[in-house]
Amino acid sequence: MPQSVQRRQAASTGRRLVRKTRPPALLAELALRRGFRVYQDPLANLFIRRDGKDGHHPPFLIGSHLDSQPTGGRYDGALGTLAAFEVLETLEDAGIVTDVPIEVVAWTNEEGSRFAPGAMGSMAFSLGHIPESWQDIQGTDGVFWRDALAETIAALPVAEQRALGFPISGYLELHIEQGPSLENENIPIGIVTGVQGTRWLEVTVAGQAAHAGTTQLAFRRDPMVAVTSALHMLYETVMPEDDNARLTIGRIAALPGSVNAIPGSVSLTVDLRHPLTDRLNTIEAQVLAAFQASAALHGCKVDIRKTFDMSPAPFSKAVIEGVEQAAGHLGLPSKHMISGAFHDALYVARVAPRAMIFVPCRDGLSHNEAEYVDPEHSVAGTQMLFQSTLDVLNTLAIKQ
Ligand SMILES: [Zn+2]
Structure with missing residues (x-):
């Protein structure tokens, strides 16, 4: 198992294959050779099926994505997809x-780097239809999304x-962590218990334009x-007072x-993140209060609009229990994250019970060609995906 995972990781991003064979076509070819059935839906989501005893039971899905960033690495998405195929073969x-x-x-299109938004495949799958507004989306290269699809x-x-x-x-x-915490703590497996919530605010503070040289402080x-x-007040409080809070002014x-x-x-834009909705509410209120108080103090007016609101997804x-059991069965150190x-x-x-498994990546680096996963961690993650699949079927009370 280990060697074949490494071989495929190398093959999926090898120069020859990128030029001549699309990764989904390569995966489909490998699947057909093993006698699995290959499907795609109207969003080009690719499915490889190994039948169970009960052909009518809804399938259990394992996988990730095969697209990348313009200067992305070899593991973001590809690791989880190829490891899932390895599970099927095993x-x-x-x-x-x-x-x-x-x-x-x-x-x-998980990344959304050519056509925005990202995660189009899983989003349309969960909606059960393709949003009408997507038809007119153009890529960064001017190509219409519908034509590329x-x-x-x-x-x-x-x-x-x-x-x-x-x-x-x-x-x-299974996915790479894309952050440094597993590597720093020397833990090979992250059991992911949810995705944190995100809110974007657009803040405009209006004052009075005036001459830089002639306008005294009082005026x-x-x-x-x-x-x-x-911002000074927010930087001093939001993150220092809560390890799970994220506050970023990116523009x-x-x-x-x-x-003159x-x-x-x-x-300016404000990006707020937190795993708990209550805390997100509190932090958003803190941001509003900080700008309102500061604007009033300096004779300015403030306008704040919320442009994006993604609730935390526990x-x-x-499924988490099944993954915990698998880590126990394999004797692999893990932590919740x-x-x-x-x-x-x-x-x-x-639309379904779900969880994720993280493995460390070097220096926490991702969306970068230097992205690297130690082969030992790729193997541990793949073994976890295999064992978790079996254990999760039990914890979901699906008969074995
Ligand atoms: Zn990814």
Whole structure:
């Protein structure tokens, strides 16, 4: 098992294959060679099925995604998809018959780097339809999403067509952590108990544009002063007082943006994250209060709009329990953790019990060509996915 995982990891990103064979086509070819059935749905989500005893029972899904970032690495998505295929092959090699069909899934466009939004495949799967507004989406290269989708589907004629959003009994995804905590603590397995919530705010503080040289302090209504003092207060409190809170100001602009003018207004984005809805509410209220108080103090007005609100998504108890049991069976050290990034599991969470398994990546680095996973950790993660699949079927009370 270990060597074949490594071989496939290398093969999936090898230069020759990237140029000549799309990763889904390569995976489909490997699957057909093993006698598995290959399907794709109208979103080009790819499914590889190994039948169970009960052909009518909704399948248990394991997998991840095969797309990447423009300067992405070899493991984000690919590890979870290829490890899932390894699980299917291992079940086949060991002659293990499950009651429930097991299917590997490779979700379409998780990253959203060419066509936004990301996680289109799992989102449409959980909705059961393709949102009308997606038809007019254009990629960063000007190509229409609908044309790229049609081309992707046509490129895999070996796959049988299947409807979008069929019932499933559960979902399990192996992924690299994309952060440094497992590596720092020298723990090979993260048992992911949920995805944290995210809120985006757009804040505009308006004051009065005036001459930089002639306007004395008493006559200034400077929105930059209001913004910086509010931010200072927030940076000193939000994250220092709560390890699970995240506050990021990623974009800030002053208008008119002239070197010798006090700005008339300053606009900025605020990205807030937390695993608990209550805490997100409190932190959002803290942000609002900080800007309002600071704007009032400096004779400015503030306008705050919420542009994005993704609730925290706790994963299913039964699936987490199965993963815990698997770690125990394999004797692998593990810890519970919350995912800081979005994943397909977030959307699948709306339709089925699910959880995720994380493995460490070097220096926590991801979305970078230097992304690296120690082979030992790839193997541990794949063994965890295999054992967890069997244990989760038990904890979900699906007969073996
Ligand atoms: Zn990913």
